[in-house]
Amino acid sequence: MDQKSVWVGTNWKMNKGPGEAIAAADALASFKLPEGVRAFVTPPLTSLKDVASILQDSPVMVGAQTMYWEDSGAWTGEVSAPMIAECGASCVLLGHSERRQNFGETDWTVNRKVQAALRHGLRPLICIGDLLDEYEAGVSQETLARQTKIALNGLSREDLRQVVVIYEPVWAIGSSGRPADPPFVSEIHTKLRSVVEEIAGHDGSIRIPLLYGGSVSRANIRDYVALSDVDGVLIGRAGWDPEDFMSLIASVGDLVSVKAGA
Numbered sequence: 001m002d003q004k005s006v007w008v009g010t011n012w013k014m015n016k017g018p019g020e021a022i023a024a025a026d027a028l029a030s031f032k033l034p035e036g037v038r039a040f041v042t043p044p045l046t047s048l049k050d051v052a053s054i055l056q057d058s059p060v061m062v063g064a065q066t067m068y069w070e071d072s073g074a075w076t077g078e079v080s081a082p083m084i085a086e087c088g089a090s091c092v093l094l095g096h097s098e099r100r101q102n103f104g105e106t107d108w109t110v111n112r113k114v115q116a117a118l119r120h121g122l123r124p125l126i127c128i129g130d131l132l133d134e135y136e137a138g139v140s141q142e143t144l145a146r147q148t149k150i151a152l153n154g155l156s157r158e159d160l161r162q163v164v165v166i167y168e169p170v171w172a173i174g175s176s177g178r179p180a181d182p183p184f185v186s187e188i189h190t191k192l193r194s195v196v197e198e199i200a201g202h203d204g205s206i207r208i209p210l211l212y213g214g215s216v217s218r219a220n221i222r223d224y225v226a227l228s229d230v231d232g233v234l235i236g237r238a239g240w241d242p243e244d245f246m247s248l249i250a251s252v253g254d255l256v257s258v259k260a261g262a
């Protein structure tokens with residue numbers, strides 16, 4: 001039976017040059033995570049190796065924000081799973097909506113990347129999300145089920161134990177987004193739980209963590225983490241300052257035991 005944890009990550013996106021990233025990693029290095037919390041940070045590639053090296057003895061995991069599915073070759077500008085792993089990363093964000101919208105990622109290219117990450121021992125942190133017009137048309141669930149099923153297509157049971165799925169409504173992300181209402185997130189995650197259980201089995205031996213992301217802040221983090229089918233959050237702006245990130249993690253530490261008993 002997979003143990004229940006609360007996951008809290010922060011994605012730095014295209015922020016922090018190497019100097020700032022190293023300073024932030026130094027600040028995170030001495031942080032004592034509350035028991036049962038699994039934390040991760042995804043710095044830009046320019047500081048991935050430095051941040052991973054600073055955090056190598058810390059429980060805070062380090063991941064890349066994207067990668068390509070081939071291992072090497074004539075793919076100018078791309079980086080591969082083995083390169084990311086060699087930098088010391090243990091996970092990688094895949095299919096973030098900013099990649100899907102601005103860089104042409106599709107459900108099927110996300111699947112290729114998921115498979116490549118797993119081949120090289122990287123935990124795929126798979127982002128899925130509905131567009132505003134899909135949300136308004138009431139078809140969010142269909143979009144999310146499709147994205148999830150394709151991302152996980154062809155994975156073995158061992159592979160499924162490694163993946164994390166993150167629901168990030170596109171309309172909730174960034175300064176122009178609005179945080180999704182917790183009851184809506186609860187409904188979506190309950191349905192997502194059935195989708196992943198259809199794939200991984202209903203016996204509970206594999207529990208795929210389902211995270212929420214999109215305008216997570218001090219004001220709402222506990223509302224999301226307290227939901228029974230939400231296993232944690234991915235934070236953007238509110239987590240870029242390492243002190244804020246640590247304080248946000250500390251603010252949900254007590255929910256670990258509440259959820260474990262649920």
Ligand SMILES: O=C(COP(=O)(O)O)[C@@H](O)CO
Pocket residue numbers: 010011012013096168172173174175177213214215216234235236237238
């Ligand atoms: O995109 C994300 C949400 O960003 P916010 O700034 O929290 O809206 C997610 O990937 C975390 O970076």
